[in-house]
Amino acid sequence: MLFNSYEFLFIFLPITLFVYYALKANSARLVFLTIASYVFYGWWNYRFCGLLFLSTLVDYLAGSRIACSSDTRKRKLWLIISLCTNLGLLGFFKYFDLFAQTLNQVSAMVRLLPSPLIPVMGVILPVGISFYTFQSMSYTIDVYLGNARPCKSIWSFACYVSLFPQLVAGPIVRYHELAAQLESRIHSMDRVARGVYLFIFGLAKKVILADGVVILVDQLFKQTAPGLISSWAGMLAYAMQIYFDFSGYSDMAAGLGSLFGFEFPRNFNSPYKALSITDFWRRWHISLSSWLRDYLYIPLGGNRKGLSRTYANLLITMMLGGLWHGANWTFLFWGTYHGVWLAIERVVGKRSFLEWVPKSVRCAWTFLIVLGGWVLFRSSNLVQALGIYRGLMGMNGWAGGWDNTLWTTHKLPFMILCIATGVCWLSANTWEIRFQPGLATAVVLGFLFIVCIGIVLVNSSSPFLYFQF
Amino acid sequence: MTKNVNLLQRFSPASKVILIIGLLYALLIASDWFFRFSWYSWQNTFYSRLTAQKVGSFKRQMGPSMGGNLSHMIAIPSASKEFEKPRPAFTEWTDEYGYSNPPSTTNRYYRIVVVGDSFMMVPDVQSDQISAQLERISSLPVYNHACKGRGPLLGLIKFFSERRFECSPPKVLVFGMVEADISGPLYVGLMYHLEHLDDFTKKNLQSTGIRWPAFCSNELKKSLPNTSLLAQVARNVWNQIRYFVLGNLTPDVIPSQGKVTGAPLLFYRYNIESIKWGTNRGFSQLVDTLGYLDRYCRLRGISLIVMLIPDKESVYREYLPSYANPPDNPLPPSCLPALEAVFKDAGIAVINLLEPFRAQAARGRLLYWPDDTHWNSEGIQVAAELLWKNIQPLLSAHPRSINEGEHVSFATNNPAHSL
Numbered sequence: 001m002l003f004n005s006y007e008f009l010f011i012f013l014p015i016t017l018f019v020y021y022a023l024k025a026n027s028a029r030l031v032f033l034t035i036a037s038y039v040f041y042g043w044w045n046y047r048f049c050g051l052l053f054l055s056t057l058v059d060y061l062a063g064s065r066i067a068c069s070s071d072t073r074k075r076k077l078w079l080i081i082s083l084c085t086n087l088g089l090l091g092f093f094k095y096f097d098l099f100a101q102t103l104n105q106v107s108a109m110v111r112l113l114p115s116p117l118i119p120v121m122g123v124i125l126p127v128g129i130s131f132y133t134f135q136s137m138s139y140t141i142d143v144y145l146g147n148a149r150p151c152k153s154i155w156s157f158a159c160y161v162s163l164f165p166q167l168v169a170g171p172i173v174r175y176h177e178l179a180a181q182l183e184s185r186i187h188s189m190d191r192v193a194r195g196v197y198l199f200i201f202g203l204a205k206k207v208i209l210a211d212g213v214v215i216l217v218d219q220l221f222k223q224t225a226p227g228l229i230s231s232w233a234g235m236l237a238y239a240m241q242i243y244f245d246f247s248g249y250s251d252m253a254a255g256l257g258s259l260f261g262f263e264f265p266r267n268f269n270s271p272y273k274a275l276s277i278t279d280f281w282r283r284w285h286i287s288l289s290s291w292l293r294d295y296l297y298i299p300l301g302g303n304r305k306g307l308s309r310t311y312a313n314l315l316i317t318m319m320l321g322g323l324w325h326g327a328n329w330t331f332l333f334w335g336t337y338h339g340v341w342l343a344i345e346r347v348v349g350k351r352s353f354l355e356w357v358p359k360s361v362r363c364a365w366t367f368l369i370v371l372g373g374w375v376l377f378r379s380s381n382l383v384q385a386l387g388i389y390r391g392l393m394g395m396n397g398w399a400g401g402w403d404n405t406l407w408t409t410h411k412l413p414f415m416i417l418c419i420a421t422g423v424c425w426l427s428a429n430t431w432e433i434r435f436q437p438g439l440a441t442a443v444v445l446g447f448l449f450i451v452c453i454g455i456v457l458v459n460s461s462s463p464f465l466y467f468q469f
Numbered sequence: 470m471t472k473n474v475n476l477l478q479r480f481s482p483a484s485k486v487i488l489i490i491g492l493l494y495a496l497l498i499a500s501d502w503f504f505r506f507s508w509y510s511w512q513n514t515f516y517s518r519l520t521a522q523k524v525g526s527f528k529r530q531m532g533p534s535m536g537g538n539l540s541h542m543i544a545i546p547s548a549s550k551e552f553e554k555p556r557p558a559f560t561e562w563t564d565e566y567g568y569s570n571p572p573s574t575t576n577r578y579y580r581i582v583v584v585g586d587s588f589m590m591v592p593d594v595q596s597d598q599i600s601a602q603l604e605r606i607s608s609l610p611v612y613n614h615a616c617k618g619r620g621p622l623l624g625l626i627k628f629f630s631e632r633r634f635e636c637s638p639p640k641v642l643v644f645g646m647v648e649a650d651i652s653g654p655l656y657v658g659l660m661y662h663l664e665h666l667d668d669f670t671k672k673n674l675q676s677t678g679i680r681w682p683a684f685c686s687n688e689l690k691k692s693l694p695n696t697s698l699l700a701q702v703a704r705n706v707w708n709q710i711r712y713f714v715l716g717n718l719t720p721d722v723i724p725s726q727g728k729v730t731g732a733p734l735l736f737y738r739y740n741i742e743s744i745k746w747g748t749n750r751g752f753s754q755l756v757d758t759l760g761y762l763d764r765y766c767r768l769r770g771i772s773l774i775v776m777l778i779p780d781k782e783s784v785y786r787e788y789l790p791s792y793a794n795p796p797d798n799p800l801p802p803s804c805l806p807a808l809e810a811v812f813k814d815a816g817i818a819v820i821n822l823l824e825p826f827r828a829q830a831a832r833g834r835l836l837y838w839p840d841d842t843h844w845n846s847e848g849i850q851v852a853a854e855l856l857w858k859n860i861q862p863l864l865s866a867h868p869r870s871i872n873e874g875e876h877v878s879f880a881t882n883n884p885a886h887s888l
Contacts, residue, residue, distance in 0.1 A: 006694050007686075014498055043686050193483035196490050409792075411715050437482040442489035449490065453497065457700035458707045 001043040003199075003252045004207050004456050012040060013256075020260060026184060030159045033260065037162035041128070048126040051089060052162055058085040059136045060157045063143045067150035075144060082140035086133040094130065096123050098327040128168035130324055134291055136161050139175040141295060148176040156182045165256035169249045171267040171287035178262065185261030193437045195258025200445050201430045202251025203452045209423065210245035211459070212416035213237040219410070221378065224387060227399045231391030237413070238378050239371055240420040243272065246285070251430050270429045272370070275362040277341040280370060292321045310346065315339040325377070330385060334376040341369055363425075497699060504698035511696040515683045526572035528562040537841025539735040542722050544708045552724070552735050552840045561595055566633070569595060569613045578637050579612035580864060584624040585645030588778050588843060589615035597846035599645070602853035607860070612639070621650045625762075626662045641860050642771050644762075648780040648805060649743040653751020656758040663765055725788040729830070732839040734788055740780040740842065741793055747801035752808060756815045763817050772863045775812060776856060777805045778844075779823040781837040784830050820859055822852055 001008045016036045023029050042049045062082035066075045100118040107113040139157075142148035151157040160178055220226055220234025250267035257264040267287050274280035281289045297317040303310040315336065322335015375392070379385035390396050435441075480488060505511045536553035543549040564570040569590040583589050583600050590613055591598050600613035616624040625644060628634070682688055694700045704719075711717050718724065723741070725734035759775060766773040782789065783803040794800050809821040826836055829851055836848030844852070 005690075006697065006700070007689065010498055010501060010693070010697075014494070189481055189483040189487060193486040196486060200490075409717070412711075437486045439482075439485055439489075441482075442486040445486065446489055446493050449493065450497075453699070454703040454706065457694065457697060457703040 001040050003249065003256070004203060004452075006456065007043065008040075009453065009456065012036075012043075017259065021187075027153075027155065030153075030182065031155050033164075034155060034159045034162055037159070037164040037167060040164040041162065041167060044127050045124075051093075051126055051129065052132060053158075055086060055089060055133055055136050056154075056158050056161045058082060059140050059161070060151065060154050062140045063150045063157070066140065066143050079140055079144045083137060086137040090129055090133045093123055093126055095323075095327050097121060098329075102329075125327075131170050131172055132161055132167060134288075134324075135166075135172050135174075138172070138291065138295060142175055148174075148179065151175070151179070151182075163257075163262070165253040165260070165262070166264060169246070169253070170285070171250055171253065171264055172291050173264055173287065174291075177265060181262050187261045190437070191258050191261065191263075194435050195255045197255070197435050197437075197441070197445060198251045198258060198430060199255030200449050200452065202248045202253075202255055203456075204448050205244040205248030205251065205430075207248075207452050207455045207459075209416060209420040210241045210243075210248055211455070213241050213413050213420060215410060215413050216417060217241055217378070220388070221380075221384070223391075225396040226388060226391035227397045228391060228394040229399060231388055231396075233414075233417070235371055235374060235388070235392065236421065237417050238374055239272070239367075240417060240424065242374065242377075243268075243424065244420060247429075266431050268429070269431070270424075272367055272424050273363060274366050274370075275359060276345055276366055277338060277369060278345050280366055281338070281342070288321070288324070292317050296320060311343045314342050314346070318342065328380070330376050330379050330382065333382070333385075334373050337373050337376060501697050501699045505696045508698060509696035511692065514688075514692055515680055526563055526565045528560060528572060531559050531561050533558045537838045537843070539722050539737060539842060540840035543718055543735075544705045545712050545718075548712055548718060549840070552733055554732070554838060554840055559595055566631075569598065569615065570600070577610055579610050579634075580640045581607070581609060581611040581643065581860060582614050582628065582634070582639040582641070583611060583643045583645065584628050585615045585643075585776075586621045586624065586647065586650075587615075587617035588647050589613065589624070589645045590617050591843050591849070597849055599849050599853055599856075602846075602849050603856060603860075606853055606857045609864075615645070620655070621646060622656065622659050622662075625659065629663060629765075638769050638771050640770075640772060641774060641863055642766055643774045643776055643856060643860075645776050645778055647778045648783060648803065649740045651743075651750050651755070651777075651804060651808060652746075653754025653758075657754055660758050660761050663762065723790060723793050725785070726790045727788050729785060729788065729839070730833055730835045732835060734781065734785060734837075734839045735841075736782050736785075736789060736793065737780075737842050738793075740782045741789070741800070744780075744782060744800045744803065746804070748804045748807045750804060750808075752811050755808070756811055756817075759812065759817055760815045763815075773818060774856070774859060774863075775817055775819045776852065777809060777819060777821045777823065778852070779803060779805055779826055781842060781844075783823060784826045784836065818859070820855060822855065825851060825855055 001012060003009075016033075019032055019036075020029055023032055038049050038052070041052060059082050062078040065078040069075050069078070097120050100116075100120045103118055104116040104120070107117045139148065139151070139160075143150050151160070160173075160175060160182060163173075163178075166173055214237075216237035217234055220230055220238075223230065226234065247268035254264045254266070265287060267285060269283040269286065271280050271284035274283050297313055300313040300316060301309050302313060305313075316339075318335040318339030319332055320335065322331045322333070322338070325331045325334070372389075372392075375385050375388045376382075379388065387396075534556045536549060540549040540553045543552070562569075562571050564572055581600075581603065583603070589599055595601070598613065600611040604611045614624055614628050616627065628642070683692070708719050711719065721738045723736040723738055725736060728734075759773075763773045783805070786794065786800070789800075803823055805821050805823040809819050812819040826848065829836060829847075834847060836844055836851060838845045
């Protein structure tokens, strides 16, 4: 189920809110939220609820065993069981086909081994598996390291793992951040009103700004040799789409959390206003970058083992972080690309000439680097990415694949792209805006909500005409 | 008034936000659900009536109207005006079982039955529908067993499961298969239904028939937005904004380039999209399913004829604007000739209307409503004539009628079990 779907807005959310507030005891509320979250998840494919349950059960058991045992070997064994289960699930469902395809291609090239070596199984990727496995895994690691106390109740832990506002697209909330809130939460009018504000603004970012420019992105990525205009317009649109889509979703998640009394950490902080790539990663998908920092970069040695190890650790962390986004080599290249830029920034450090130039130029330079990365991120293969790089550099001509009629047929997407770009750089983000509840705010939010609902309804309507006939 | 203002002032600022948004949200949800049940009768999708139940015939006079489903999708009177054609007044009827036939069909023997969906029972001018035209040409009673609006298979499944024709099966069963609906996976369920017909019938002989699949998330995802008044209002508002602010019609409806017999045509984007599938539509599944249906019918003494009905977008393809059929990347040819060949190889009697229709279209005849996806009385007439040519030899091969003692009974055995 998506937050911007009819079934969520018109069935799931009102029922869940009603029942949640009708229940008084916190334990009953947690049980209900867990059941509701499984319904939310199972709506897409109920079979995968089992995976969610398995991950929850194994990590809950592992956490309890680690906490109650003083034997280091036993503690390590339970940690390994937890890591193997989560990484095994993630590895199989997300990367098995990529692994099999690559191995088959290599064996076909080498011609020493029979081809295909491993059958490609066409494994269906369970929605949100990357998020909940990371979240669940962080619990056992934290318990092992003594950074978190073990969860006392399985319902409480199941609620933490499956909590629907952050289940399918984050933010990746650490257990210690939610532990106290799982036991008792504040249900104040102010928090609920702020939740409403975040949810509606997030919904607007998603359905108006992100979805509004999709057509320009599709226009670019269906061309084999895009021209200069098409490439820049399409890539700018993609940069806006991915930012408003993801940050919109994160805002909605935080808003929904607030409606149920939870306070989630901030996941985005105007990343395109970053002045360097290091700064960008402090602002983009904050929960993931901090997860990778704490559970991968620092355990690898971080910057404590010399310069070369620091660069290697940076590269490894970013490469794996890239691959976390999807089972395609383009994601690995995307991660590597960012890792290389992070390493360059570390090498150049304060001697960087960029320190001398105005902030706006540094911001533009950083955005250009990020945009270059998005080409790899969005392309389905390296050939396509190269074609777009050529287009961005004008090597396919000015107007390749660009039809002047596009201005007339795509007026609205272009208008939305201009608005999105303006919002991105000129306005404060949803977390920076000081929320001042009142009648005027309510009217603005109400209007925005109706517009968003209208767009959701227009887009969710099936073109299948049988009902109309 | 002052009292109300004071009441509002008593709320904290945060409470005002929650109150206003909450009331708005509750109002939207309540109105949508109210109209879903009262206006769209959504509840009926969860209840099936596969058994023949007399629902009572009716006959009523329908007044003249304007426009078809495509011009209605434009939803802007000033924009749809140039495409809309008037529909004359007509008498609408249904028989005792709710099908589109004149009343009093109970004790009549029908040698020909037609099944399918909305093409086989066009909503406008009932006396022009294919069963009526076939009846006029053949002078034989033709029963219309089509069900509109629920896909191509429901009429077929109901035909077998209702068992009204068990003791007196027709000689010919005509199944209308519309181009846009040609998809193997869509038809796979038919075989399952025929194999489990006894179970289905037993279940549905009882008064209630809850359609459990309608509760599945995939079904709900389709049915919920399609039965939402708010969605309809949102679509209409969006159409208005798109037309008056951006100067574009809804992208679902595509106006033609040029006119046919002086009328500009409207095309349906979904049908153009379906042409893009080419022959990649699961032909093997279609042959398996319809081959099975053909053998199933033969065991019951029925000759099955599959009539392939082309969409307007295939017949009048040259009238599609260049953005819908780009010269440098044209649409693939219609899948109907390839499907016809595959059916013929499998021994299934098939009539492909594409070439006859294109031949008539080349002569400047308009075979479809310009403002609708369906064929008009001229198109139906061409189809009915061609159909009768194919039906005639089948009937002369089996000249006996039911009155001559040809009672076929298979109530106890489902022929599917011997296939």
